[in-house]
Amino acid sequence: MSSLxxxxxxxxxxxxxxQSMEMSQEPEALMLISAQGEPGETQEGGPPSREKADFENLNDSASCRTLPGLPGRRMSWDNSNNFILLGNLGSVRTINSRQKAASDIFDILSGxxxxxxxxxxxxxxxxxxxLDVQVTITESEIQNYKCCLETREWISEDERETLQEKLKGLELEEARLVQELEEVEKNQERTAADLKAAQAETEMLDQQEKQYRKDYSKLKWQKLELYDALSSVETQLWYSQIQWDQLEKTNIFNATFEIWHDGALPTINNFRLGCLPTVPVCWNEINAAWGQTALLLLALSNTIGLEFQRYQLIPCGNHSHLKSLTDDCTELPLFSNGKNVFLHNKFDQAMMAFLDCMQQFKEVAEKGGSGLRLPYKIHVKKGLMEDPGSGGGFYPIRTHSNTEEEWTKALKLMLINFKCSLTWVSLRYCQK
Ligand SMILES: [Zn+2]
Incomplete structure (x- = not known):
C-alpha cells in the first residue's frame, strides 16, 4: 500500500x-502522484497500453472543466479527492519516470x-x-488600450497640441507642488524644533509654577500666623486700653492711702493712729500707721517737687524714722515700744520733726492761686495742731505732759489735713 x-x-x-486510482489497483498509477514510491511494489516494464488506459481512466474519473482565461488548458479534480493535477498528462512509462515527470510538472507549474x-x-x-479576476482585469485593460490607440488615430493635430500644453502645465504644476512639498517639509522640521523648545519651556514653567505654589503656600501660612499674632496683639491692646481707662479713672493717692476713722480713732490704711483710755491700741499698729503716714508725706512732697529742710524722712513700715540734717544725723524714731511712752523724748522729737516737714509741704503747696488750703493750722515750734472751729483749741502732738485724748485728737487733725492734701494733689497733679 502506498501512503500519501x-x-x-x-x-x-x-x-x-x-480513491478511483486505489480502486484500479495499479501501483503505476498510484506512483504517478507519489513523490517517493515503494521500490518493492514497483513493476517496471508493464504494458504501456494499460498504463495509458489507467491515466485515461484517472482523467475520466475526475470532473473536468476549462480554466477561465486559459483556453485549451484543462483542470482536473474529483469532488471526493483532495488534490489536483494541473496540465495535460503525457506519456508515462516507468514509475521512476512517472515520478520524475510529476515532480517536473509541479516544478514547471511552480516556476x-x-x-x-x-x-x-x-x-x-x-x-x-x-486568476478569474486577473483575467477579467487584463481583458478590460486590453480593451482600454485598444480604445486609446483608436482614439489617438482619430485625434486632430490641434487637439494633440492642446493636450501637450495641458501636459506641460500639469508638469509645471507638479514641479511647483514638489517645491511646495519641500517647503512644507522644511516648515515641518522647524515646527518640530519649535515644538520641542516649547515643550522644554512648558516643563520649565511647570517647575516654576510648582515652586511659586510652594512659596505662595508658605507665605499664606505666614500670613495666617501673622493674622493670629495681630489678632492676639489687638486683643491685648483692647484689654490694655480697658485697663488704661480704668486706671485713668483711678486716683493713685486715694487708692494707695485710705484715711478714715474707726470710732473716735483716725485710721490710715486700716491702721489706727492714736489710742484712748477706753480703746487701747497696740504699739505695733500705731507704729505701722506712722509708717503709712510718713510714706504719704514723702509721696506728697515728691509729687510737688519738695525737698525737706532740716530733716530727711525715711518711711520704713513700723520702724520709720527721721534723720536730722543738722545735728550730726541724729535719728529720730517715729515708732515706740510702749515703754515710758509719754515720757519718751526722742519719739516726741520725731513727731515734732514730722510736723515741721508737714508744715514745709503746706507752705509750698499754699503758694499760687490754686494753692492748698488746710483746715487745721500747724504750730511747728510748739508742736501743736490748732482747730479753728467752734469746738476749737490747741492739741499737742507730743506725748510728754499730754493725755491720750489730746494726742489722738492732734493726730486726727493731722490726718484730716493729709486727706485734704491727697484730694488737692490728686486734682492738681494726677488729672490730665
Ligand atoms: Zn491547500
Whole structure:
C-alpha cells in the first residue's frame, strides 16, 4: 500500500490519493502522484497500453472543466479527492519516470506561475477565482488600450497640441507642488524644533509654577500666623486700653492711702493712729500707721517737687524714722515700744520733726492761686495742731505732759489735713 506523500504548498494540508486510482489497483498509477514510491511494489516494464488506459481512466474519473482565461488548458479534480493535477498528462512509462515527470510538472507549474504546486482542492478553487479576476482585469485593460490607440488615430493635430500644453502645465504644476512639498517639509522640521523648545519651556514653567505654589503656600501660612499674632496683639491692646481707662479713672493717692476713722480713732490704711483710755491700741499698729503716714508725706512732697529742710524722712513700715540734717544725723524714731511712752523724748522729737516737714509741704503747696488750703493750722515750734472751729483749741502732738485724748485728737487733725492734701494733689497733679 502506498501512503500519501504530497502536501499542499499553500495551506500545508496533506493530500490524499484518488480513491478511483486505489480502486484500479495499479501501483503505476498510484506512483504517478507519489513523490517517493515503494521500490518493492514497483513493476517496471508493464504494458504501456494499460498504463495509458489507467491515466485515461484517472482523467475520466475526475470532473473536468476549462480554466477561465486559459483556453485549451484543462483542470482536473474529483469532488471526493483532495488534490489536483494541473496540465495535460503525457506519456508515462516507468514509475521512476512517472515520478520524475510529476515532480517536473509541479516544478514547471511552480516556476511559470507564482504558485507552488501541488495544491489542495480548496486552495485550487481560491487560486482559480483569483486568476478569474486577473483575467477579467487584463481583458478590460486590453480593451482600454485598444480604445486609446483608436482614439489617438482619430485625434486632430490641434487637439494633440492642446493636450501637450495641458501636459506641460500639469508638469509645471507638479514641479511647483514638489517645491511646495519641500517647503512644507522644511516648515515641518522647524515646527518640530519649535515644538520641542516649547515643550522644554512648558516643563520649565511647570517647575516654576510648582515652586511659586510652594512659596505662595508658605507665605499664606505666614500670613495666617501673622493674622493670629495681630489678632492676639489687638486683643491685648483692647484689654490694655480697658485697663488704661480704668486706671485713668483711678486716683493713685486715694487708692494707695485710705484715711478714715474707726470710732473716735483716725485710721490710715486700716491702721489706727492714736489710742484712748477706753480703746487701747497696740504699739505695733500705731507704729505701722506712722509708717503709712510718713510714706504719704514723702509721696506728697515728691509729687510737688519738695525737698525737706532740716530733716530727711525715711518711711520704713513700723520702724520709720527721721534723720536730722543738722545735728550730726541724729535719728529720730517715729515708732515706740510702749515703754515710758509719754515720757519718751526722742519719739516726741520725731513727731515734732514730722510736723515741721508737714508744715514745709503746706507752705509750698499754699503758694499760687490754686494753692492748698488746710483746715487745721500747724504750730511747728510748739508742736501743736490748732482747730479753728467752734469746738476749737490747741492739741499737742507730743506725748510728754499730754493725755491720750489730746494726742489722738492732734493726730486726727493731722490726718484730716493729709486727706485734704491727697484730694488737692490728686486734682492738681494726677488729672490730665
Ligand atoms: Zn491547500
Amino acid at each position: 506523500r504530497f502536501i499542499c504548498q499553500r495551506c500545508s494540508q496533506p493530500l490524499k490519493r484518488n 511559470e506561475r507564482d504558485v507552488d504546486h501541488p495544491l489542495c482542492e480548496d486552495c485550487t478553487d481560491n487560486l482559480l477565482e483569483q
